[in-house]
Amino acid sequence: AAGVIQSPRHLIKEKRETATLKCYPIPRHDTVYWYQQGPGQDPQFLISFYEKMQSDKGSIPDRFSAQQFSDYHSELNMSSLELGDSALYFCASRGQGKMNTEAFFGQGTRLTVV
Amino acid sequence: LAKTTQPISMDSYEGQEVNITCSHNNIATNDYITWYQQFPSQGPRFIIQGYKTKVTNEVASLFIPADRKSSTLSLPRVSLSDTAVYYCLVGEGGNTGKLIFGQGTTLQVKP
Numbered sequence: 001a002a003g004v005i006q007s008p009r010h011l012i013k014e015k016r017e018t019a020t021l022k023c024y025p026i027p028r029h030d031t032v033y034w035y036q037q038g039p040g041q042d043p044q045f046l047i048s049f050y051e052k053m054q055s056d057k058g059s060i061p062d063r064f065s066a067q068q069f070s071d072y073h074s075e076l077n078m079s080s081l082e083l084g085d086s087a088l089y090f091c092a093s094r095g096q097g098k099m100n101t102e103a104f105f106g107q108g109t110r111l112t113v114v
Numbered sequence: 115l116a117k118t119t120q121p122i123s124m125d126s127y128e129g130q131e132v133n134i135t136c137s138h139n140n141i142a143t144n145d146y147i148t149w150y151q152q153f154p155s156q157g158p159r160f161i162i163q164g165y166k167t168k169v170t171n172e173v174a175s176l177f178i179p180a181d182r183k184s185s186t187l188s189l190p191r192v193s194l195s196d197t198a199v200y201y202c203l204v205g206e207g208g209n210t211g212k213l214i215f216g217q218g219t220t221l222q223v224k225p
Contacts, residue, residue, distance in 0.1 A: 033213055035215070042199075044215075102160040107157055108157055
């Protein structure tokens with residue numbers, strides 16, 4: 001079965017550079033979540049989208065932006081990268097339905113800022 | 115969103131049953147309780163979800179008392195491969211519900 005695809009899997013950037021992370025949800029899933037997870041930390045919610053509109057916003061820095069496109073894939077744009085942005089970035093997708101919908105997570109993008 | 119409280123860590127031995135309890139005193143009427151498992155450097159994986167009483171699937175059981183202010187994830191006969199971090203999430207069901215992770219429980223299964 002198709003899973004959530006994230007690209008790239010690994011990314012190395014220098015300080016002050018920009019990065020774009022991509023997330024391809026499971027087909028027919030219309031909700032996407034983005035998370036940041038630093039070493040030894042719990043996943044921190046950044047932002048979510050439902051039907052191509054932002055649905056919730058968490059602890060996403062102003063330097064970051066995200067959007068969901070017409071094909072439901074999502075991109076997280078990160079500018080003016082800082083050393084502290086080094087982390088695993090996960091996205092998750094969720095399907096339609098009013099009850100008990102399980103969220104599926106991708107394998108993550110490991111971003112290293114040097 | 116209801117805040118959740120879990121033990122930071124637990125130890126167990128292979129073959130034992132493990133119960134991890136999560137407190138969520140201000141759970142709302144529309145909230146569901148969902149548990150995720152996460153291995154190092156991997157995305158969290160759904161284990162089980164419930165609203166009240168007991169839910170069981172092929173890997174775990176979830177016990178929710180009548181007041182719903184806590185829940186217990188039960189893992190029968192754990193193995194070394196169950197060593198992971200377990201998260202309890204409380205939030206609205208459906209595809210627009212929030213998914214906020216609190217502090218998880220690191221389960222260490224020993225031989």
